[in-house]
Amino acid sequence: MIICSCNVISDHVVRRAIEDPDTSVARVSCLFGHLGCHPQCGRCAPTLRRLIRESTAGDATHCPAALDDIGDEAQGPPPGAAE
Numbered sequence: 001m002i003i004c005s006c007n008v009i010s011d012h013v014v015r016r017a018i019e020d021p022d023t024s025v026a027r028v029s030c031l032f033g034h035l036g037c038h039p040q041c042g043r044c045a046p047t048l049r050r051l052i053r054e055s056t057a058g059d060a061t062h063c064p065a066a067l068d069d070i071g072d073e074a075q076g077p078p079p080g081a082a083e
């Protein structure tokens with residue numbers, strides 16, 4: 001099932017990324033970074049957060065990207081802001 005329609009990310013891809021012992025995906029932003037894409041509309045964020053929470057059960061404490069969560073990123077830059 002596709003969870004993120006903007007980036008065409010399935011639940012299988014998400015679970016594989018979360019459960020990969022060589023990565024640490026503790027936040028939605030880390031998941032997007034791991035998958036090499038960026039959040040766009042943000043509609044998938046609640047589902048992705050739930051999958052991360054369920055899979056990690058609170059033990060994922062390290063996130064190499066260490067970015068803010070999808071909430072701010074999904075909004076994009078403010079109008080007129082340089083990227």
Ligand code: FES
Pocket residue numbers: 003004005006007038039040041042043044045
């Ligand atoms: S559905 Fe995931 S960013 Fe839009």
